[in-house]
Amino acid sequence: MNTELIDAAWDRVQGHVRRTPLLNHPALDAIAGRRLLVKAECLQLTGSFKARGAWAAVSALPAGTTGVIAYSSGNHAQGVARAAAAHGLPAVIIMPADAPIAKIEGTRALGGEVVLYNRETEDRDAIGTEIAAARGLALIKPYDDPQVIAGQASVGIEIADELGDIAAEVVVPCGGGGLTAGIALALAQRAPHMRVRPAEPEGFDDTARSLAKGVITRNARLGGSICDAIVTPQPGDLTFPILQAHCLSGLTVTEDQVLQTMALALRHMKIVIEPGGAVALAAALFQPQAFGSDTVVAVASGGNVDPGLLARAIDLM
Template sequence: MNAQPPASDPNRSPDHAPTREGVLRAAEAVAAILPPTPLLPVEVSGTRIWAKAEMLQPVGAFKIRGAWHRLSALDESDRARGVVAVSSGNHAQGVAWAARRLGIAATIVMPRDAPQVKLDATRALGAEIVLYERPGEDRDAVAAREVERRGAVLVHAFADPWVIEGQGSAGIEIAEQLGRAPSRIVAPCGGGGLSAGLALACPQSRIHPVEPEGWDMVGRSLVAGRIVRAGEDAPKTICDALQPTATAPINLSVLNGRSEPGVAVSDEEVRAAQRFAFARLRLVVEPGGAAALAAVLAGKVPVDDGTVVVLTGGNCDPQRFAETLAAG
């Protein structure tokens, strides 16, 4: 079935600020092509909370939301130029999926050390991949070079107003499924696109961004009131999807005054969350996708019966996931 994308809004300039009205439009656009992902009850320390199972999206991650909202808003001339995106794998698949459905050429800049399952899935969706070295090369510089060379449109993974609004559509779904505004939403955080979108979608809810230890650039930036970049000595993390070196002004401007303080989790806490999700929810969750659950299980975020934890992705390397389960 061919998708019928929503008409572009000519009043929206490329540098417009993301808004709740934009999130609502994004939710309508996403609902027109995708069913809502389940909101599942699960007990943690005697309290029933809720898990939003975004790994059940067609590309195995929530990133399909922002990608669809961004690409479907392009006018015909921009679609003809093609798009370039930067991603370790989930945004890559979201953009590739949306581009194939809309007939747009997609080029994805990906780290050479991205999980093979994500590289293979992105190629299978028809996108061209340009590899870069992580660490060693500036991924945004590589993307800028590809945009200039191809005359393409950049679809940033988190620093894009349409992407932020698209990710926020998950919050609209959550409130509809819960029948009320959640008291708090705990979400894995890379550059802050999802957290910013959720903050716009659910202004009455407390938003808790969760990042890997040593890569908590959003949390540190919120404390400092300015962009803080990861150091060259930042530690390795199994959360490959949560490793941007810095957030962006657009994300920080949305989160300032709307977000709770950031939370950082260790690799072992993340592995424990992966095992918990598999045992209790029968769900396969990739490391980055389990970061929010890790914070809850470790007692780093308070919970009540209105708490929602977003499980953002399930694109695991099979061998590493098996090793994580076996280690439990």
């Protein structure tokens, strides 16, 4: 991907997404053993970074596009539904039936038509291809799309703009790799002294294993994690070469560490982070030995969590 694509996406998202803050708290610094900054994308419009890539992709569609279709566990769904509505386009969103109710309802509230499927037994790609062909809809992929990756790069641009010449490791929750790849490309362009680390939940660490082996490696399971937002079969065909070129080794955290991190973020920073969005911060907090920099930036990629799961985290406070 060239820098012109990223720069153009950056221009298009201005005024349509929120510039999110870098938060810090001494209590979390003490646990991490270093300066720890949290890029609070949980405060983004629609509750996650996906608003960025969705806007970049929808705003780049050719004239005459009659509607869009996307598949998502909920965050990409809401981003696409919002961007499509703003551009006067209908949006069909294919979502797993076990997606958090808050994400399903949020997608419908933003104008998306939700089609549910069983992620263990049904192929979302096949469902999407059939509906797209029947209705003449443009597919907005959740991560393996150049415009989506370019939109997610805006997170990295904001980090680079704010931190300047500070050397840091930037930890990113990683599913298919769109956010991780976008941030890595932006930092390679604007802050090459910063390096990116993908973070994933235990049992769904396809990116970490793929980076270690040098080839794309699939997960054995397709569901069953509280970190639904970043449960994908494998890294993307577009994203993986970018991760190989620009990222350090991946990190893996447990579900208990994720829940504890959600509680710590709520207690000290007063922000709600969903499980998939908390894995990077969990890695920074519970694996301090994995980092060599005095400053670590953890991206909190989303905050769309069901009340029951949030209550489990609150019980740990």
